[in-house]
Amino acid sequence: MSKYDVAVIGSGPGGYVAAIRCAQLGMKTAIIEKYNTLGGTCLNVGCIPSKALLDSSHHYEDAIKHFEDHGIEIPGEVKINFKKMIERKGAVVEQTTKGIEFLMNKNKIDVFTGVGAFKDATHIEITGDKNETIEAANTIIATGSKPATLPFIKIDKERIITSTEALSLKEIPKHMIVIGGGVIGLELGQVYRRLGAEVSVIEYMDRIIPTMDSAQSKELTKVMKKQGVKFYLSHKVSAVSKKKNEITVTATDKKDKEVTFTGDYCLVSVGRRAFTEGLKPENAGVKITERGLVETNEHLQTNVKNIYAIGDVVKGAMLAHKASEEGTLVAEILAGQKPHIDYNLIPGVVYTWPEVASVGKTEEQLKEAKVSYNSGQFPMRALGRSRASGDTDGFVKILSDKETDEVLGVHMVGARVADLIAEAVVAMEFRASAEDIARMSHAHPTYAEAVKEAALAATGDRALHV
Numbered sequence: 194m195s196k197y198d199v200a201v202i203g204s205g206p207g208g209y210v211a212a213i214r215c216a217q218l219g220m221k222t223a224i225i226e227k228y229n230t231l232g233g234t235c236l237n238v239g240c241i242p243s244k245a246l247l248d249s250s251h252h253y254e255d256a257i258k259h260f261e262d263h264g265i266e267i268p269g270e271v272k273i274n275f276k277k278m279i280e281r282k283g284a285v286v287e288q289t290t291k292g293i294e295f296l297m298n299k300n301k302i303d304v305f306t307g308v309g310a311f312k313d314a315t316h317i318e319i320t321g322d323k324n325e326t327i328e329a330a331n332t333i334i335a336t337g338s339k340p341a342t343l344p345f346i347k348i349d350k351e352r353i354i355t356s357t358e359a360l361s362l363k364e365i366p367k368h369m370i371v372i373g374g375g376v377i378g379l380e381l382g383q384v385y386r387r388l389g390a391e392v393s394v395i396e397y398m399d400r401i402i403p404t405m406d407s408a409q410s411k412e413l414t415k416v417m418k419k420q421g422v423k424f425y426l427s428h429k430v431s432a433v434s435k436k437k438n439e440i441t442v443t444a445t446d447k448k449d450k451e452v453t454f455t456g457d458y459c460l461v462s463v464g465r466r467a468f469t470e471g472l473k474p475e476n477a478g479v480k481i482t483e484r485g486l487v488e489t490n491e492h493l494q495t496n497v498k499n500i501y502a503i504g505d506v507v508k509g510a511m512l513a514h515k516a517s518e519e520g521t522l523v524a525e526i527l528a529g530q531k532p533h534i535d536y537n538l539i540p541g542v543v544y545t546w547p548e549v550a551s552v553g554k555t556e557e558q559l560k561e562a563k564v565s566y567n568s569g570q571f572p573m574r575a576l577g578r579s580r581a582s583g584d585t586d587g588f589v590k591i592l593s594d595k596e597t598d599e600v601l602g603v604h605m606v607g608a609r610v611a612d613l614i615a616e617a618v619v620a621m622e623f624r625a626s627a628e629d630i631a632r633m634s635h636a637h638p639t640y641a642e643a644v645k646e647a648a649l650a651a652t653g654d655r656a657l658h659v
């Protein structure tokens with residue numbers, strides 16, 4: 194029987210990063226993945242394919258709507274080859290997952306293909322093409338998550354679908370009804386809206402992206418409405434049915450009035466649930482919470498001392514980079530180091546266009562915690578860079594402590610803010626004040642100038658270009 198210092202179960206951005214870091218630190222490492230491709234949800238049916246389709250559909254929309262503004266005329270009709278778009282997405286996924294195989298090889302990590310199940314706290318049975326058992330002194334559970342649904346909705350994977358199917362459709366929907374105005378529903382809704390579908394988003398809460406700053410929800414709603422997406426907020430879905438190719442979604446609105454929607458596809462994007470099916474954690478004595486998460490302490494250690502868990506299967510934001518940070522943390526703990534993650538500084542991003550990005554506390558959270566703060570906001574439309582590219586929607590908002598001026602939260606909507614948020618993370622990691630950011634030189638013309646201007650606004654209404 195093969196023996197390892199560490200076995201990692203699951204090869205998503207949590208698991209594969211944990212495995213690489215363990216190997217870098219000199220541990221004999223195995224990774225177990227039930228699918229034939231490595232990379233988990235993120236690389237196969239999550240972050241990467243969704244961004245590939247967002248980028249392709251963005252190019253199309255630019256070609257039909259914005260090229261003309263730039264003096265570019267296309268003789269004849271611009272057409273979508275949807276099959277090719279989906280094939281390209283597949284090729285991007287393949288290149289990326291192959292890259293993980295290369296990294297496993299390079300780091301001398303043994304890859305086992307099959308479902309990993311605990312036999313006891315130090316033995317894992319792998320059921321796949323080949324059945325075998327390995328011994329591991331330590332195990333990291335990184336089994337991720339699966340799409341959640343509502344109890345009365347039966348996902349048929351053809352017309353009533355999750356994000357997984359929405360990434361590989363065979364045709365562009367005529368009317369896609371999206372249940373859930375969170376990140377995944379909005380990103381995929383925007384893809385199909387750009388490609389010509391009518392898109393209706395039904396959201397239970399009174400705003401989309403409800404965990405982000407409410408100013409971001411408002412701005413994104415406004416812009417996406419302009420782009421043609423229809424929003425039905427404060428609507429509680431009560432039934433979804435299918436007759437041939439027609440889907441009917443029934444909901445009740447704020448006034449308790451019943452409303453029905455008909456379309457040809459219904460994307461159910463109401464969140465994700467931790468996944469531990471087939472893992473048999475009970476054989477090792479690992480505790481699972483009522484919500485199905487693997488229970489861990491602040492070191493991501495389960496109640497069984499040599500078993501850790503990371504990523505979507507434990508509490509916290511379901512984000513790839515959070516999973517990866519946790520993978521690194523556990524590897525370093527196993528190597529005897531004392532790493533730390535500041536969960537307040539894990540950024541959140543929505544890759545619609547304009548993009549939405551956030552780090553730290555929202556204005557609502559600061560109010561609730563009764564923290565006194567200054568707020569400085571700067572509109573993207575006042576930037577030369579935005580006017581040059583034509584991306585004038587959005588803003589940067591900086592919230593800083595009223596007493597100390599320390600930056601407490603940064604919230605952005607606009608072109609490339611998914612990348613801009615890194616500046617805010619660095620600033621907050623070093624506990625910068627708004628004044629610090631205001632005094633840093635930002636290259637001109639860039640979108641990043643909005644960060645400086647928002648900092649100037651937060652430190653006494655000193656923004657220069659409004």
Ligand SMILES: Cc1cc2nc3c(=O)[nH]c(=O)nc-3n(C[C@H](O)[C@H](O)[C@H](O)COP(=O)(O)OP(=O)(O)OC[C@H]3O[C@@H](n4cnc5c(N)ncnc54)[C@H](O)[C@@H]3O)c2cc1C
Nearest residue numbers: 203205207227233234235239240309337504505511512513
């Ligand atoms: C459409 C979509 C878009 C997304 N976009 C983003 C984004 O832009 N940015 C971002 O940060 N996050 C995004 N996410 C979320 C991100 O994909 C997850 O947070 C991330 O993949 C979690 O990583 P993980 O390693 O915890 O688990 P996963 O990536 O879910 O990987 C878990 C792996 O474990 C395997 N596994 C499970 N049980 C077993 C077992 N018993 N034996 C062997 N293998 C097993 C699974 O097959 C899977 O491959 C997106 C998600 C979706 C669905």
